[in-house]
């Protein structure tokens with residue numbers, strides 16, 4: 737991966753579907769001197785994603801793609817990424833599953849943040865599942881995206897204690913706070 741680093745920062749796209757707090761955090765990180773990446777494109781599968789507001793706020797190009805037809809959406813997406821010379825992709829709460837064909841085009845250059853200590857709790861509702869199973873710890877993971885959902889090589893993880901009083905909501909809040917520390921750390925780990 738180190739070979740991607742030239743004089744300029746690595747052109748990165750962030751894919752979102754919701755609030756975009758990780759997107760905002762990555763944008764702020766990208767503006768620091770130590771960041772190897774710049775955020776040049778925001779992709780969302782829905783106009784409803786609140787995180788799209790950061791496109792205006794930070795003057796970053798955005799594109800909303802309708803994934804009703806996956807094939808068409810991914811073809812458009814590939815063109816967009818090419819046009820914008822995107823070299824690296826960060827998924828940040830992106831709730832669509834990318835096809836293996838798409839992933840192959842960006843092999844080893846797509847990473848994702850997931851709200852659990854993978855390989856535990858792939859998929860959705862990670863916090864309620866952890867509480868239901870009376871787990872003592874949960875956490876978050878940044879991993880490479882491969883064809884198999886939430887199963888690519890783990891880059892970095894953070895463990896978080898689950899308290900008796902925790903609810904899925906309180907846990908989500910705690911984990912998200914740690915995600916904001918972990919995602920930049922993962923990127924530094926990859927490129928340094």
Ligand code: GAR
Nearest residue numbers: 754755756757758759829849850851
């Ligand atoms: C984050 O907790 C992220 O880990 C999770 O969605 C949230 C997005 O928050 N991602 C997944 O569940 C992916 N399977 P954000 O929109 O505020 O960054």
